[in-house]
Amino acid sequence: MKKIILTGGGTAGHVTPNLALIPSLKERNYDIHYIGSYQGIERKLIEGAGIAYIGISSGKFRRYFDLKNFSDPFRVIKGYREALKFIKKYKPDVVFSKGGFVAVPVVLAAKHCKVPVIIHESDMTPGLANKLCIPSAVHVCCNFPETLSYLPKNKAVLTGSPIRKELLEGDRLKGINYTHLSENRPIILIIGGSLGSVTVNNAVREILPKLLKNFQIIHICGKGNLDESLIDTEGYVQYEYVDAPLKHLFAAADLMISRAGANAICEILALRKPNILIPLSAAASRGDQILNAKSFARQGFSCLLEEENLTGDSLLQAVTETYKNRKNYISNMEQSEQHNAIDAIVEMIESISQK
Numbered sequence: 001m002k003k004i005i006l007t008g009g010g011t012a013g014h015v016t017p018n019l020a021l022i023p024s025l026k027e028r029n030y031d032i033h034y035i036g037s038y039q040g041i042e043r044k045l046i047e048g049a050g051i052a053y054i055g056i057s058s059g060k061f062r063r064y065f066d067l068k069n070f071s072d073p074f075r076v077i078k079g080y081r082e083a084l085k086f087i088k089k090y091k092p093d094v095v096f097s098k099g100g101f102v103a104v105p106v107v108l109a110a111k112h113c114k115v116p117v118i119i120h121e122s123d124m125t126p127g128l129a130n131k132l133c134i135p136s137a138v139h140v141c142c143n144f145p146e147t148l149s150y151l152p153k154n155k156a157v158l159t160g161s162p163i164r165k166e167l168l169e170g171d172r173l174k175g176i177n178y179t180h181l182s183e184n185r186p187i188i189l190i191i192g193g194s195l196g197s198v199t200v201n202n203a204v205r206e207i208l209p210k211l212l213k214n215f216q217i218i219h220i221c222g223k224g225n226l227d228e229s230l231i232d233t234e235g236y237v238q239y240e241y242v243d244a245p246l247k248h249l250f251a252a253a254d255l256m257i258s259r260a261g262a263n264a265i266c267e268i269l270a271l272r273k274p275n276i277l278i279p280l281s282a283a284a285s286r287g288d289q290i291l292n293a294k295s296f297a298r299q300g301f302s303c304l305l306e307e308e309n310l311t312g313d314s315l316l317q318a319v320t321e322t323y324k325n326r327k328n329y330i331s332n333m334e335q336s337e338q339h340n341a342i343d344a345i346v347e348m349i350e351s352i353s354q355k
């Protein structure tokens with residue numbers, strides 16, 4: 001039996017592409033183990049999928065001052081030793097990394113043991129964790145054509161991002177039943193990234209009574225962000241994070257408001273959902289979500305609303321206009337050529353593990 005280690009974590013965007021690969025890897029008879037952090041979101045998602053999970057110590061690499069900058073290097077070294085110990089024992093044929101800080105010691109340990117590594121970058125430009133991993137990788141997969149120019153030519157492959165197949169199999173009625181909303185009024189699904197977004201949540205809640213005049217709202221607001229005062233509001237439901245039933249909520253949505261995380265937007269495109277993207281600002285990140293959202297807006301897939309222009313009024317206007325023009329957006333999305341990343345990546349894994 002061929003053996004693979006998957007790794008990646010920190011936010012769900014570094015885990016769900018791995019989840020998307022698992023059914024095809026199982027079909028091809030791979031024994032799968034996942035290395036992630038002790039407490040990260042990846043643990044719950046991967047154990048929930050019934051995959052063997054190895055927790056390691058993990059620390060973040062920051063470009064700014066933080067007291068944790070003094071303790072985190074020791075955590076990373078410990079994580080490296082733990083990853084090394086497991087890899088030596090398990091002897092995988094290949095390691096696939098979806099990035100995030102926890103993946104760095106795993107990739108370095110694999111390289112030390114001469115296990116071939118494939119990494120995947122979902123964003124337009126490589127993040128710090130992936131930059132550290134690129135020298136140790138045999139192939140670097142990417143999601144956007146623009147990314148190729150940031151990667152070594154002999155390693156870069158444009159595959160697209162793996163999207164969980166089941167997301168395309170949602171059932172609108174099941175989504176309606178799950179949320180107890182009405183079948184007869186349009187539904188807006190709001191996702192502020194896998195961790196939620198207080199900025200997006202506040203803007204939505206500011207105009208909630210106005211939105212509810214014409215729409216019903218499913219609001220995925222992130223851990224710790226539920227608003228108890230809104231629990232009995234008719235036509236409005238809120239969740240911290242939705243796992244398996246997410247496909248039905250997608251199916252029930254007539255319009256989406258979302259952050260512009262690379263995976264979320266690829267899913268929205270695959271599902272042809274008219275959408276408003278509110279990218280994470282350059283002040284809070286390296287600005288990749290802005291590039292993602294601009295690219296989608298340029299191609300006519302999305303209405304872009306930048307955070308500095310986000311007010312209750314601008315959001316309401318964006319909702320009204322995007323809903324009015326929804327057919328145009330859907331038809332533009334239908335023209336897009338999305339890659340089937342699952343097959344391309346699994347073929348690549350196969351060709352490496354057979355060597």
Ligand SMILES: CC(=O)N[C@H]1[C@@H](OP(=O)(O)OP(=O)(O)OC[C@H]2O[C@@H](n3ccc(=O)[nH]c3=O)[C@H](O)[C@@H]2O)O[C@H](CO)[C@@H](O)[C@@H]1O
Nearest residue numbers: 011012013016122193194195220241242261262263264289
């Ligand atoms: C703050 C931050 O660092 N954001 C980054 C993070 O975003 P984030 O983790 O939010 O990543 P994405 O938006 O790319 O993906 C989120 C994933 O979580 C899933 N999901 C989300 C909510 C939910 O309730 N249930 C659920 O299953 C989505 O379907 C999607 O598959 O990784 C992305 C991909 O590298 C980057 O583009 C983002 O800039």
